[in-house]
Amino acid sequence: MDLNFLFVSMLNGVVYGAFLLLTSLGLSLVFGLGRVVNFAHGALYALGGYALLAVIRGAGVGYWPALLLAPLLVVPIAIAIERTTIHPIRHRSDIYTLLVTFGISFVIIGAIEYVWGTGTTLLKPPQPFVSTVDIFGNQYPLYRLVAAGVSLLVSAGVFAVIQLTPVGLRIRAITDDPGMAEALGVNTKWLLTLVFGCAAGLAAFAGALGAPIFAIHPEMGMSILLDSFLAVILGGLGNLPGSAIGAFVVALTKSIGGGYIADWSTAVLFGVVAIALIFRPTGVFGRGRVA
Amino acid sequence: MLFAAGAIALAALPYAGVPPFTITLLTEAFIFAIWAMSLDLLVGYTGLVTFGHAAAFGLGSYAAGYFAREVTADFFAALLVAEAIVVGLAVTIGFVVTRVSGVAFAIISLAIAQVLFQIAIAWRPVTEGMDGLVGVPLPKIAGFTIDAGAEFYLLTIATLVLVYLGLSRLVASSFGRTLQAIRTNEERAAAIGINVRLHKWIAFTVSWGVAGIGGTLMVFMKAGTTPMSLHWSESGNVLVMAIFGGVGTLFGPMIGAVAFVFLRDEFTTRFEAWQLAFGLVFVVVVLAFPSGLAGIFARAWRALWPTRS
Numbered sequence: 373m374d375l376n377f378l379f380v381s382m383l384n385g386v387v388y389g390a391f392l393l394l395t396s397l398g399l400s401l402v403f404g405l406g407r408v409v410n411f412a413h414g415a416l417y418a419l420g421g422y423a424l425l426a427v428i429r430g431a432g433v434g435y436w437p438a439l440l441l442a443p444l445l446v447v448p449i450a451i452a453i454e455r456t457t458i459h460p461i462r463h464r465s466d467i468y469t470l471l472v473t474f475g476i477s478f479v480i481i482g483a484i485e486y487v488w489g490t491g492t493t494l495l496k497p498p499q500p501f502v503s504t505v506d507i508f509g510n511q512y513p514l515y516r517l518v519a520a521g522v523s524l525l526v527s528a529g530v531f532a533v534i535q536l537t538p539v540g541l542r543i544r545a546i547t548d549d550p551g552m553a554e555a556l557g558v559n560t561k562w563l564l565t566l567v568f569g570c571a572a573g574l575a576a577f578a579g580a581l582g583a584p585i586f587a588i589h590p591e592m593g594m595s596i597l598l599d600s601f602l603a604v605i606l607g608g609l610g611n612l613p614g615s616a617i618g619a620f621v622v623a624l625t626k627s628i629g630g631g632y633i634a635d636w637s638t639a640v641l642f643g644v645v646a647i648a649l650i651f652r653p654t655g656v657f658g659r660g661r662v663a
Numbered sequence: 664m665l666f667a668a669g670a671i672a673l674a675a676l677p678y679a680g681v682p683p684f685t686i687t688l689l690t691e692a693f694i695f696a697i698w699a700m701s702l703d704l705l706v707g708y709t710g711l712v713t714f715g716h717a718a719a720f721g722l723g724s725y726a727a728g729y730f731a732r733e734v735t736a737d738f739f740a741a742l743l744v745a746e747a748i749v750v751g752l753a754v755t756i757g758f759v760v761t762r763v764s765g766v767a768f769a770i771i772s773l774a775i776a777q778v779l780f781q782i783a784i785a786w787r788p789v790t791e792g793m794d795g796l797v798g799v800p801l802p803k804i805a806g807f808t809i810d811a812g813a814e815f816y817l818l819t820i821a822t823l824v825l826v827y828l829g830l831s832r833l834v835a836s837s838f839g840r841t842l843q844a845i846r847t848n849e850e851r852a853a854a855i856g857i858n859v860r861l862h863k864w865i866a867f868t869v870s871w872g873v874a875g876i877g878g879t880l881m882v883f884m885k886a887g888t889t890p891m892s893l894h895w896s897e898s899g900n901v902l903v904m905a906i907f908g909g910v911g912t913l914f915g916p917m918i919g920a921v922a923f924v925f926l927r928d929e930f931t932t933r934f935e936a937w938q939l940a941f942g943l944v945f946v947v948v949v950l951a952f953p954s955g956l957a958g959i960f961a962r963a964w965r966a967l968w969p970t971r972s
Contacts, residue, residue, distance in 0.1 A: 409766050457946060466766050467712045468949060471906065474899055475946035482939025598777065598895070601770065635792075639781030646774040649767060650759050 380510055381631040382624065387516045387585070389623030390523035394578040395596055396603040396615040397530050398571030404547035404610025406564040407466050408458060411473040413575050414597025415480035419446050420576025421588040422484055425493060435498035435584075442580040443573040450572030454565045462561070484590045492589040519581050526577065527616070534612065543567060547610050599626070602645045666827075674820050677813035690816045692924035693823045694880045699904040699916030700830055701873035706902070707910030708834055709866045710846030714769045714898050715776030719871035721893035722779060723749050723878025725790065728799040728888055738802035738809065738818070742879050749875030750868060757867035761860050764849065773895050783890035795889030802883045811884070819880055823917075826873055831913055833869070842866055903945050909955025918956050 395417060402408050423442035427433060433441075453476055461468045496502065497515035504511040534540040545553040546560050554560050579593065586592060603622045607614025622641065629637025677686050698720050705711045727745035734740070760771050783790045790796060802809045802818070809815050833839050844852045845859050853859045882888050891897065900923070908919020930937035952959055 407766070409770070457950060461950060467769065468953075470712070470714075470766060470769060471902070471949050472946055474902075475942050475949060478938050478942025479946065480942075482936050482942050486936040486939050594896075598773075602774075605770065605774075635781055635785035639778050639785060642774045642777040642781060646771050646778065649771050649774070650762055 376508070376510065377631060378628065379508065380512070381628045383507070383512060384516075385624035385627035386620070387520040388627060389620040390520035390527075391578050391582050392596065392599055392603055392619035392623050393527045393616055394523050394574050394581075395600040396607075396619045397527060397612060398574040399600050400604045400607070400610055400612055400615040401534075401543070401567055402564075402571045403604070404612075405543060405560075405567050406458075406462065407469075408564070408568070409466070409470045409473070410568075410571070411470060411597070412453070412476040412480060413473075413571070413600065414593030414595075415477040415484075416446060416450060416572040417575040417579040417593035417596055418484060418588075418590060419449070419480055420579030421583045421592060422488055423576060424580035424583055425488070425495075425588060435495075439577070439580050443576040446576035447569045447573040451565055451569040454568040458568070459561065459565065462564075481590050481593075488590075490590055492587050493583075494587050495584045497584045513585075515584055519585060522581060523578065526574070530574070531612065539563075539566075599623070602641060605645055605649050670820060670824050674817055677816055683812055686812060686816050688924055688928055689921075690819050690884060691881075692921040693816075693819045694877050694884065695901070695904060695920035695924060696917040697823055697826050697880070698874050698877035698901050699908065699920045700826065700913055701870045701877065702901050702905045703910050703913065703916045704830065704834070704842075704866055704870045704873070706905055707912070707915070708839060708846060709842045709863060710849075711764060711863065711867070712769045712902070713772040714895060714902065715772030715774070716870075716874060716901050717893050717895065717897035718772075718776035718779045719749055719753065719874035720878040720881070720901070721776075721783070721888065721890075721897070722752065723875030724882035724888040724892050725783065725796060725878075726875075727879035728796045728882035729789065731802065731883070732796070732799050736800040736803045736808075738804050738879075738883070741802065741883075742876065745875050745879045746872060749878070750872045753868040753871030754864075757864045757871070761863040761867060764863075773898065776893060776895055776898055780890055780893040780895070783893055790890070793890060795887055795891075796882070797887040799882055799886045799888075801886075809883075815884060819884075822876060822880060826876060827913060827917070830873065834913065838862070838865070903941070907945060907948055907955055909957030909959075911954070912957045915955050915957035918960075922956065 395413060399410060399413050402410050402413075420442050423445045424435075424438050427438040427441045427445070428435065431438070431441075457472050457476060458469055461472060497513065501515040501518050503514050505514045505517070506512075534543060542553065542558045542563060545556070545558055546563065550560055575593075578596075599622050600619070603618035604615045605618070606621055607616070607618035625637060625641050629640065633640075673689075676689070677683075698716070701719070702713070702716045705713055705716075723745045726748040727741040730744040731737075731741040756775060760768060760775070763771060784792055786792075801811065802815075804818075809818055834842070841852070841857055841862055844857065845862055849859055878892075881892070904919040904923045905916040906919070907922060908917065909915025926941065927937060930940055948955060954961075
């Protein structure tokens with residue numbers, strides 16, 4: 373097939389990968405810290421998109437301030453969810469948090485439908501990025517490139533926090549060995565609450581940032597949730613650099629494969645991930661945790 | 664006795680003036696009940712939570728529906744073909760997925776179900792893609808057509824009763840007790856010489872096989888199916904039914920399936936917020952009543968008649 377088509381597919385893949393990176397980092401962090409498989413992550417992503425709408429319409433502000441405010445609205449909601457539902461069952465088997473977050477996902481999506489309806493909202497790309505740019509003769513929407521750049525910057529920020537700050541050190545300590553970290557005086561429970569909130573904030577930010585690209589509807593987080601799972605599993609649960617690579621592998625496979633073998637590409641992707649998880653439960657790079 | 668009386672009473676409903684719409688809902692609920700019981704064999708009895716049980720149900724639907732439309736509408740022939748395919752795949756998949764348990768099992772089963780979902784979308788010559796399989800004829804038994812409505816309802820009840828009797832035998836057998844030992848403590852079960860993996864493998868296969876029966880009934884009831892029958896949200900729904908009703912018992916998932924179908928009908932016609940309300944109820948059940956509705960009933964029963972054990 374022609375090279376130009378391949379190029380545009382790749383570009384789309386990179387843009388989507390940048391979004392997956394944001395959502396996957398949150399999923400991976402929360403799992404690494406508390407072994408919580410957060411099925412509500414996609415719903416929180418959607419909530420970010422709706423929070424953006426609410427701020428734009430309610431406060432009458434422009435897109436950019438709303439993009440900063442929307443995640444800040446979602447973080448306290450997520451912290452409240454963690455304290456009331458996940459925190460009380462931490463002593464039970466891991467599978468319960470999976471079931472509870474699945475129920476929470478129902479609740480959030482249901483609440484979204486109740487408040488905002490089931491319709492789809494298309495948002496125009498914000499000023500000053502409404503135009504398209506010429507890349508090798510293709511008219512590509514400028515906002516996509518900007519949004520991908522912002523995603524990458526924020527993700528780099530997350531890595532910096534984890535690697536360079538005292539909080540990041542504690543998070544890495546818990547991911548390595550929760551018992552030892554706690555024995556050394558790290559408050560693992562509050563840290564999980566905090567990280568759960570921040571991960572939800574990242575997801576919400578991704579939802580708001582992607583609103584002008586992917587449109588806003590109640591189920592918008594479902595496919596990105598599954599893709600983030602794939603990314604996180606490929607990279608090894610709890611292994612952040614692995615998740616980052618996984619995000620781009622998933623996004624590029626979907627966009628390039630989708631162009632050539634249509635819907636089969638996703639089938640292949642899920643198959644590969646299932647096989648990877650069975651034979652390398654620690655992820656392809658072998659550094660993650662056994663799920 | 665109580666069970667037989669209950670089954671006969673339920674079977675008499677269409678002839679006792681119950682409106683056809685309620686009979687349709689009941690038929691759907693009882694098909695889901697078969698599916699939810701099959702899930703409970705994994706979740707409640709073996710301790711394997713799966714997020715991909717729609718795979719077995721949907722695959723059964725596709726196999727039976729395609730065969731009935733292309734070859735013959737005979738119910739037992741279609742069931743046999745569906746079972747051969749579902750069980751065949753379950754033996755293969757079960758062999759590999761039973762290597763893991765816990766969260767890994769939940770996610771692998773989800774991924775495998777999504778593979779089938781994507782294949783159902785992509786393999787258009789057979790599955791007709793997103794449009795789904797349509798035009799499945801009414802089933803025939805010994806040459807007689809089973810009409811939609813009361814007759815199909817009776818077929819569903821008969822199947823449900825047989826499945827229930829079979830599964831209650833199974834869980835009470837030494838095999839069933841071994842499964843429960845594995846659920847309670849996998850390491851200890853292995854230490855006393857139980858072949859944990861073999862037992863999980865068999866439980867997985869039986870569970871898929873029973874779900875395939877449900878899928879076969881469903882494709883005849885709806886006269887077709889769509890890829891959504893394989894989607895992970897369906898796997899979530901059946902998990903909700905089983906847990907809502909109470910896992911680890913066979914009655915629990917049945918109650919859960921009936922409650923699910925009727926509550927969904929009630930909520931979607933009266934309120935806007937079916938997902939919101941049901942999600943809240945589900946979260947509360949998981950947090951506060953891990954033994955589900957069945958557990959609540961049992962507790963209430965003991966509170967009312969403390970002397971009966």
